[in-house]
Amino acid sequence: MSEFIQYTLQGLAAGGFYALSALGLAVIFGVLGVVNFSHGACYMLGAVIAAVLLAELSLGFWVALVVVPVVMFGFGVLMERLLVQWLLALDPLYNFLLTFGLTLILVEAVKLRYGVSGLPYEIPAGLGGQVTVGSVNLSVYAIFACVFSVVVCIAVGLLMTRTRIGMIVRAATEDAGRTRALGINVGRWVTPVFGFGIALAGLAGVLAAPTRAITAEMGSNFIIILFAVVVIGGLGSILGAVVAGFLVGLVEAYGVAYAPAYAQIVIFVLMAAVILVRPSGLFGREEVA
Amino acid sequence: MRSRTTTGVSAIAIAATASLALAACGGAGGPQAAAAGGLTDGKVVIGLLNDQSGVYKDLSGPNSKVAIQMAIDDYKAKYGDKAVAKDIEIVTADHQNKADIANSKAQEMYDRQKADIILDVPNSAAALAVATQAKNKKKLYINIGAGTTALTGASCNRYTFHWAYNTAVLARGTAGTITKEGGTSWNIVYPDYAFGQDMNKSFSAEVTKNGGTVGQSIASPFPSDNFATFITKAGEGNPKVIGSMHAGGDLINFVKQFNQSSLKGKVQLAVGLMFITDIHSLGVDQFAGTQFTDAWYWNFDAQNKKWADRFKEKTNTRPSFAHAANYSAAMNYLEAVQEAGTDDADTIVSKLEGKKINDVFLRNGEIRKADHAVTHDVYLAKVKSSAPEEWDYEDIVKTIPAAEAYGAANPACTMG
Amino acid sequence: MSERMSERTDEQSAERTAEWTAERASDAAGGQAATAPSGQPADDAGPALLSVTDLSAWYGEARVLTDVSVTVAPGEVATLVGRNGAGKTTLLRSVMGLHKQVKGAVALDGRDLGRRSPDARARAGIGWVPDDRGIYASLSVEENLLLPPVVHDSAWSMEKVYDHFPVLAERRDFPGTKLSGGEQQMLAMARVLRMGSRLLLLDEPSEGLAPVIVQRIGEIIREIKAQGVGVLLVEQNVTFARSVADRHYLLAQGQVVEHLSNDAFAARESELLTHLGM
Numbered sequence: 001m002s003e004f005i006q007y008t009l010q011g012l013a014a015g016g017f018y019a020l021s022a023l024g025l026a027v028i029f030g031v032l033g034v035v036n037f038s039h040g041a042c043y044m045l046g047a048v049i050a051a052v053l054l055a056e057l058s059l060g061f062w063v064a065l066v067v068v069p070v071v072m073f074g075f076g077v078l079m080e081r082l083l084v085q086w087l088l089a090l091d092p093l094y095n096f097l098l099t100f101g102l103t104l105i106l107v108e109a110v111k112l113r114y115g116v117s118g119l120p121y122e123i124p125a126g127l128g129g130q131v132t133v134g135s136v137n138l139s140v141y142a143i144f145a146c147v148f149s150v151v152v153c154i155a156v157g158l159l160m161t162r163t164r165i166g167m168i169v170r171a172a173t174e175d176a177g178r179t180r181a182l183g184i185n186v187g188r189w190v191t192p193v194f195g196f197g198i199a200l201a202g203l204a205g206v207l208a209a210p211t212r213a214i215t216a217e218m219g220s221n222f223i224i225i226l227f228a229v230v231v232i233g234g235l236g237s238i239l240g241a242v243v244a245g246f247l248v249g250l251v252e253a254y255g256v257a258y259a260p261a262y263a264q265i266v267i268f269v270l271m272a273a274v275i276l277v278r279p280s281g282l283f284g285r286e287e288v289a
Numbered sequence: 290m291r292s293r294t295t296t297g298v299s300a301i302a303i304a305a306t307a308s309l310a311l312a313a314c315g316g317a318g319g320p321q322a323a324a325a326g327g328l329t330d331g332k333v334v335i336g337l338l339n340d341q342s343g344v345y346k347d348l349s350g351p352n353s354k355v356a357i358q359m360a361i362d363d364y365k366a367k368y369g370d371k372a373v374a375k376d377i378e379i380v381t382a383d384h385q386n387k388a389d390i391a392n393s394k395a396q397e398m399y400d401r402q403k404a405d406i407i408l409d410v411p412n413s414a415a416a417l418a419v420a421t422q423a424k425n426k427k428k429l430y431i432n433i434g435a436g437t438t439a440l441t442g443a444s445c446n447r448y449t450f451h452w453a454y455n456t457a458v459l460a461r462g463t464a465g466t467i468t469k470e471g472g473t474s475w476n477i478v479y480p481d482y483a484f485g486q487d488m489n490k491s492f493s494a495e496v497t498k499n500g501g502t503v504g505q506s507i508a509s510p511f512p513s514d515n516f517a518t519f520i521t522k523a524g525e526g527n528p529k530v531i532g533s534m535h536a537g538g539d540l541i542n543f544v545k546q547f548n549q550s551s552l553k554g555k556v557q558l559a560v561g562l563m564f565i566t567d568i569h570s571l572g573v574d575q576f577a578g579t580q581f582t583d584a585w586y587w588n589f590d591a592q593n594k595k596w597a598d599r600f601k602e603k604t605n606t607r608p609s610f611a612h613a614a615n616y617s618a619a620m621n622y623l624e625a626v627q628e629a630g631t632d633d634a635d636t637i638v639s640k641l642e643g644k645k646i647n648d649v650f651l652r653n654g655e656i657r658k659a660d661h662a663v664t665h666d667v668y669l670a671k672v673k674s675s676a677p678e679e680w681d682y683e684d685i686v687k688t689i690p691a692a693e694a695y696g697a698a699n700p701a702c703t704m705g
Numbered sequence: 706m707s708e709r710m711s712e713r714t715d716e717q718s719a720e721r722t723a724e725w726t727a728e729r730a731s732d733a734a735g736g737q738a739a740t741a742p743s744g745q746p747a748d749d750a751g752p753a754l755l756s757v758t759d760l761s762a763w764y765g766e767a768r769v770l771t772d773v774s775v776t777v778a779p780g781e782v783a784t785l786v787g788r789n790g791a792g793k794t795t796l797l798r799s800v801m802g803l804h805k806q807v808k809g810a811v812a813l814d815g816r817d818l819g820r821r822s823p824d825a826r827a828r829a830g831i832g833w834v835p836d837d838r839g840i841y842a843s844l845s846v847e848e849n850l851l852l853p854p855v856v857h858d859s860a861w862s863m864e865k866v867y868d869h870f871p872v873l874a875e876r877r878d879f880p881g882t883k884l885s886g887g888e889q890q891m892l893a894m895a896r897v898l899r900m901g902s903r904l905l906l907l908d909e910p911s912e913g914l915a916p917v918i919v920q921r922i923g924e925i926i927r928e929i930k931a932q933g934v935g936v937l938l939v940e941q942n943v944t945f946a947r948s949v950a951d952r953h954y955l956l957a958q959g960q961v962v963e964h965l966s967n968d969a970f971a972a973r974e975s976e977l978l979t980h981l982g983m
Binding site for chain 1: 801802803822823824826827828833835839841842843844848851852853854856896897900
Binding site: 003006007010011013014108111115116117118119120121122123128130132137139141142208210211212213214215217218221222252253256257260263265 | 342343344345346347348350507508509510512513514515517518519521522525537538539540541542545546549550551566567569570571572574575
């Protein structure tokens with residue numbers, strides 16, 4: 001039983017992290033209709049920038065937690081203004097391909113500058129060690145990362161449900177044309193929302209830095225899981241991304257515990273099952289024709 | 290309208306998710322060689338086929354070309370006007386760690402670029418593909434980067450040599466030593482592909498042979514970045530040692546997450562395959578105390594250090610064992626050409642077989658005729674707790690003599 | 706069997722409409738300079754709030770509106786009546802700026818809206834109530850009301866909205882789409898009234914609603930009309946259209962084929978119903 005609790009806690013810890021990472025993907029898709037393939041690369045950039053801040057400017061984890069999202073927000077704004085916006089009117093495939101190409105460029109650029117073996121990063125002081133209750137234990141950092149992720153998800157949730165900005169984003173997510181016809185300049189919100197989504201990816205990257213290998217390729221595998229998360233949750237659904245994040249974390253942990261070789265396949269089996277039963281995902285809107 | 294768009298996009302996301310494994314792109318071609326008369330084509334062409342952009346780029350990658358060039362320079366300096374091979378060319382290609390790309394690149398190198406020999410080829414599946422090409426084309430292949438024992442076992446052939454290390458050597462060095470020193474109960478986590486499975490087998494066999502037991506062998510998906518639950522599972526049954534058979538980014542993920550788990554300090558972590566580039570990337574303190582088998586270490590003695598200094602001048606970094614092995618393989622190949630007066634593959638093979646070598650990379654080295662394993666002394670290394678200088682990460686605990694490290698020739702090899 | 710029947714009926718009525726359209730068009734051409742045909746109201750009833758002049762619209766290659774001219778004065782209700790596919794909804798969308806493939810002029814208060822964006826048009830005072838009501842599922846009833854900006858000082862306050870639509874007050878925290886069809890229709894209308902829109906584009910507000918609700922919607926239209934708001938109403942329910950409108954534009958195959966006062970419309974109701982195939 002204690003093993004089961006152990007795996008459940010580990011699944012939740014991983015799930016919180018998935019939720020945070022998928023959140024930005026969901027927000028960007030919701031408002032712009034863009035499947036941002038470069039989300040994994042932006043996650044990687046977040047971690048790399050954190051490592052570079054530490055190595056070259058001696059700015060630690062806590063500073064990175066603030067600085068990196070700001071930098072990545074700027075990066076997202078540039079990306080939207082210079083590239084993404086020109087393709088918004090076209091088939092979504094164009095922006096998908098654009099962000100795919102951008103991913104290759106970012107990954108290669110990081111390889112060129114920082115090599116492929118990865119960059120060192122350590123657990124911030126005070127977050128090392130484990131918490132043990134009975135026979136169950138978790139690393140302090142995993143608990144921190146999960147709680148931090150949940151707090152950010154809740155903050156984004158509050159932003160979305162309790163503020164006028166959130167109301168507009170929700171309305172534009174549902175139907176951008178109609179929202180324009182109600183006197184709201186949706187275009188003005190598109191750029192900051194894109195930047196915000198990219199900032200969230202960068203934030204997830206910082207959070208990953210102390211516990212994962214910081215390499216140019218770190219986002220390449222991760223984006224696959226994130227896509228699974230947003231497809232399970234329902235593309236564009238923020239609540240869906242969070243719930244599916246935890247679901248995927250748990251399924252993965254139980255998979256490892258009880259069918260280790262199939263741990264990652266299990267996620268995609270879950271994804272296939274969800275798509276079969278609810279093609280728009282757990283929290284996707286059933287579209288009215 | 291909107292509904293259609295959303296469905297389309299879902300389809301994209303799903304398709305993307307499904308096909309991402311194929312997504313890694315990139316392409317590289319070596320400089321094109323032109324054929325001419327003489328020797329076999331009037332010149333010697335050395336093909337370097339390895340990972341120039343992926344996980345093994347730093348381990349070997351483009352800097353191996355520098356190492357091979359150093360061998361060419363040394364050869365020319367040594368023989369001057371008497372050199373048989375006056376015109377020596379290096380062609381390189383990136384196999385992206387994919388066996389099919391390695392296969393077609395090797396074919397291209399042998400046929401179109403007129404390569405007389407291919408060097409390196411990390412990644413076992415890629416190496417086996419190139420070995421098959423070498424056999425079919427009757428051209429030389431000296432493997433350095435790949436660890437599979439199949440190259441000197443069931444898949445061995447007359448034209449393929451295995452220069453630096455193999456998984457059995459790693460197992461004898463690491464699993465053998467740790468088990469003998471009292472780490473008798475093991476749980477092993479290995480990545481679920483050819484190399485990982487091979488490592489798992491070699492390590493399990495070695496632990497058992499030395500009186501230890503392996504409780505569980507757990508396969509993890511490859512690649513993976515979340516090992517927390519695997520580590521917990523590996524801790525079940527209170528083993529004395531957890532063996533991680535991962536490489537590259539997976540290894541770094543594993544060690545980082547192991548260090549954050551409650552097992553850190555209670556269970557010994559043994560790493561199957563570790564390169565100095567891994568220590569460099571993760572930081573020496575994360576690996577401090579970890580024991581592993583190294584084929585060569587740049588700061589082991591004055592001879593190594595001298596060569597490493599030359600290498601650093603050209604690359605601004607310290608060499609891995611693979612760089613030194615590429616140098617050694619290229620140098621010995623050129624010496625054989627010099628001795629034979631030709632680059633004809635069959636003649637060179639006869640010159641190489643049974644040759645005893647002592648050079649900067651090989652100590653007490655011998656190109657074993659029976660299975661083409663290049664046996665030599667290897668080292669049990671321990672990661673320092675702090676680095677006196679950049680790249681100075683290892684203490685050599687013990688030299689494992691060639692005979693002990695390599696054992697007897699693999700009976701599975703029939704040189705077919 | 707019944708499918709085939711209805712097919713034939715459609716064909717027949719389509720033929721009839723085509724004949725009728727040609728006839729009317731030639732009438733109009735012949736009698737344009739002369740006095741307006743009987744029953745056609747004068748267009749100079751007052752300064753137009755909305756004037757649409759020679760508007761044509763396309764979907765790709767297909768032309769769906771041809772030189773349509775329509776006006777709405779403040780405090781006036783004009784309807785667009787016609788069969789499905791006549792181009793009524795396209796006309797509303799064109800006025801709103803949501804349909805881009807258009808030629809011709811749309812002016813509000815005499816000022817040409819040119820290529821202004823839908824949101825600029827909304828802020829200029831045009832309020833659109835689409836035929837699906839356009840209620841947001843992810844917004845509560847109250848958020849649906851608060852979403853659009855207030856664009857004119859004639860805007861209804863929230864008190865006034867809740868006063869007029871007590872059911873919305875009761876359900877203010879419900880997700881918008883959890884309301885019944887009639888409640889959603891009221892919410893959609895209340896939403897543009899709270900903006901202070903001076904011209905409402907109502908797309909089939911009575912569709913699919915119970916008679917008692919339709920009656921209530923009629924009352925509201927009459928009330929806002931009394932406040933000087935102009936309404937361009939797309940309607941298939943002729944009885945309802947007659948009960949609220951001042952004038953009627955009959956659309957067939959993308960053209961205005963008749964322009965009738967309410968009385969003339971009433972007098973010819975059965976003929977029109979036949980011609981329109983309604």
